[in-house]
Amino acid sequence: MNQDIQIPALARVEGEGALTVRLKDGVVNEIILNIYEPPRFFEGFLHGRYFQDVPDITARICGICPVAYQMSSVQALEAALQVTITPEVRQLRQLLYCAEYIESHALHIYLLQAPDLVGYESAISLAADAPDLVKKALRLKKIGNDLLKSIGGRSVHPVNTCVGGFYRWPSVDAIHTLVPELEWAKQVSIDTARWAATLSYPDFEQDYEFVALNRIDEYAIYDGYIASSTGKRVDPVDFEKNFLETHVEHSNALHSHTAENHTYFVGPLARFNLNYKKLRPIARDTAKEIGLKPTVRNPYKGLLARAIELVHATDLAIELANDYHPQGPSNKEIKVRPGEGWGVSEAPRGLLYHRYVVDEQGLVRFARITPPTAQNFAQMEADLWALAPSVVKLPQEEASLSFEHLLRSYDPCISCATHFLKLKIERE
Amino acid sequence: MTNPNDDARATNPGIITIIGIGQSLRGDDAAGLESVRLWQETYQSKHSSSTVKVELAELPGISLLNLLEGSQAAILVDAVHSSARPGTIHILAENQLEAFTQGSGSAHGWGVAETLSLGRQLKPSAMPDQLVLIGIEAGQLQLGNDLSPEVRAALPEAAKLVELYVLGEKLPG
Numbered sequence: 129m130n131q132d133i134q135i136p137a138l139a140r141v142e143g144e145g146a147l148t149v150r151l152k153d154g155v156v157n158e159i160i161l162n163i164y165e166p167p168r169f170f171e172g173f174l175h176g177r178y179f180q181d182v183p184d185i186t187a188r189i190c191g192i193c194p195v196a197y198q199m200s201s202v203q204a205l206e207a208a209l210q211v212t213i214t215p216e217v218r219q220l221r222q223l224l225y226c227a228e229y230i231e232s233h234a235l236h237i238y239l240l241q242a243p244d245l246v247g248y249e250s251a252i253s254l255a256a257d258a259p260d261l262v263k264k265a266l267r268l269k270k271i272g273n274d275l276l277k278s279i280g281g282r283s284v285h286p287v288n289t290c291v292g293g294f295y296r297w298p299s300v301d302a303i304h305t306l307v308p309e310l311e312w313a314k315q316v317s318i319d320t321a322r323w324a325a326t327l328s329y330p331d332f333e334q335d336y337e338f339v340a341l342n343r344i345d346e347y348a349i350y351d352g353y354i355a356s357s358t359g360k361r362v363d364p365v366d367f368e369k370n371f372l373e374t375h376v377e378h379s380n381a382l383h384s385h386t387a388e389n390h391t392y393f394v395g396p397l398a399r400f401n402l403n404y405k406k407l408r409p410i411a412r413d414t415a416k417e418i419g420l421k422p423t424v425r426n427p428y429k430g431l432l433a434r435a436i437e438l439v440h441a442t443d444l445a446i447e448l449a450n451d452y453h454p455q456g457p458s459n460k461e462i463k464v465r466p467g468e469g470w471g472v473s474e475a476p477r478g479l480l481y482h483r484y485v486v487d488e489q490g491l492v493r494f495a496r497i498t499p500p501t502a503q504n505f506a507q508m509e510a511d512l513w514a515l516a517p518s519v520v521k522l523p524q525e526e527a528s529l530s531f532e533h534l535l536r537s538y539d540p541c542i543s544c545a546t547h548f549l550k551l552k553i554e555r556e
Numbered sequence: 557m558t559n560p561n562d563d564a565r566a567t568n569p570g571i572i573t574i575i576g577i578g579q580s581l582r583g584d585d586a587a588g589l590e591s592v593r594l595w596q597e598t599y600q601s602k603h604s605s606s607t608v609k610v611e612l613a614e615l616p617g618i619s620l621l622n623l624l625e626g627s628q629a630a631i632l633v634d635a636v637h638s639s640a641r642p643g644t645i646h647i648l649a650e651n652q653l654e655a656f657t658q659g660s661g662s663a664h665g666w667g668v669a670e671t672l673s674l675g676r677q678l679k680p681s682a683m684p685d686q687l688v689l690i691g692i693e694a695g696q697l698q699l700g701n702d703l704s705p706e707v708r709a710a711l712p713e714a715a716k717l718v719e720l721y722v723l724g725e726k727l728p729g
Contacts, residue, residue, distance in 0.1 A: 169699040188581055191615030252674050273619050285614050
């Protein structure tokens with residue numbers, strides 16, 4: 129490779145991003161990951177909105193992980209308004225989160241990252257040669273979406289979640305009838321992990337600081353303390369003191385660093401490494417079977433961590449669905465008062481932080497949203513620098529693909545907020 | 557316009573699915589959703605919900621395939637981006653959507669064109685026999701903005717095209 133690399137639009141990532149790698153005398157001189165990221169705009173957009181509108185608005189930030197945006201926002205607003213949810217609401221929210229993990233991980237494993245590992249340009253070309261694999265992925269994803277719909281009312285942007293609980297309990301039948309499909313999904317998830325373990329991953333390991341939520345009693349997804357692989361534990365209230373964001377000229381997104389000025393890594397690999405012991409036994413057994421154990425330092429192997437989390441999420445979903453027998457009101461009455469609250473949860477792509485200030489009328493006066501991909505940007509750039517010396521020796525096209533593959537392994541969710549169709553109009 | 561009886565759908569009626577697609581909070585990106593809502597207000601009461609299904613899908617991604625499953629015909633309404641004047645309505649057959657799956661050309665994980673193409677390849681029997689897309693040319697995409705006046709002005713025409721399609725009429729263009 130003897131010229132600069134320009135990837136004007138990254139393929140197979142959720143959203144829009146561009147990458148430029150500039151060479152000088154055959155050596156990498158500049159790497160610019162340019163990101164168009166919408167959550168920042170949403171922060172301004174939420175200003176002046178009634179608190180109860182927030183979950184439905186933030187759910188629209190992303191078509192793949194709307195639940196995460198709802199879960200972090202309702203928890204932050206419940207803290208601000210001093211509302212305590214019932215254990216039943218918490219369980220249903222966990223089940224809703226399982227649904228999102230199933231649909232999001234199935235999409236990323238099979239349709240976004242796997243084509244790189246098995247040498248296909250896209251899932252469409254993969255589907256031509258391995259239709260059963262892709263059909264299985266789509267059925268898995270559909271099960272996640274069906275579960276999402278049964279709880280959230282819609283399969284794409286769920287609308288049932290509210291501050292204080294749910295607007296109404298989903299019907300018991302609707303949830304219970306999904307159990308056989310979830311059983312199928314669990315078996316397929318185990319097969320997925322076995323299959324994923326047979327793929328070959330680029331040899332690339334870095335010394336990362338992993339950051340993920342942590343709980344004593346469960347594999348933290350819905351809530352928890354913030355834990356780092358350095359041993360640090362941070363209360364969500366202190367997130368902004370410990371994880372700082374700085375503006376970078378070439379990107380719409382802010383770049384995150386720890387207070388010690390280190391890049392850090394959030395997402396499935398961080399969760400797996402920090403919370404391995406809290407995985408459901410069947411997920412841990414599957415990890416053992418495929419020889420995956422902490423600490424995994426190869427970002428491409430995030431796919432394996434996702435596969436293990438699929439086993440975990442389907443197994444947990446079956447238990448929660450079977451136990452679902454709601455009683456009493458589905459939400460708490462809320463007394464509007466001024467306050468400030470913090471909420472963190474583990475989106476499929478990593479830690480998602482929200483903070484809101486609400487006034488005496490219940491209107492949002494301040495909103496802060498720190499999405500997982502924004503936290504990973506600085507780490508992604510650092511990885512690109514680490515990868516570059518070996519990659520620039522490759523032919524141009526291969527080098528581009530290598531950089532893209534690395535970025536895709538992070539499953540970046542850069543923006544789902546526009547979806548334009550490009551048109552090719554043939555007129556005679 | 558052709559006689560509805562000439563249309564295969566009129567003699568063999570199946571489920572028709574109308575799908576509005578778009579980001580409801582970003583200006584003209586909501587044009588598809590708004591067109592379908594206008595169709596619902598103006599025309600839906602004339603049709604049976606067992607034969608005409610309506611989905612306001614926002615950003616369905618690959619889940620679009622689930623929404624289409626079991627339909628005999630489908631009409632998608634979406635904001636589009638070409639070089640035309642905002643508010644221009646495009647009537648497009650499936651093969652006119654550029655499947656932007658080549659190399660790095662795609663800005664998005666799963667576009668409508670790419671998703672349809674995957675569906676046709678994997679499970680053609682589950683895909684509608686007929687599919688048309690009404691594209692409304694967008695102008696601005698500012699978060700929190702309303703539709704542009706010229707895009708709003710195009711909604712009645714888009715809703716009418718949806719109705720013609722539901723009635724089995726041939727669409728112009």
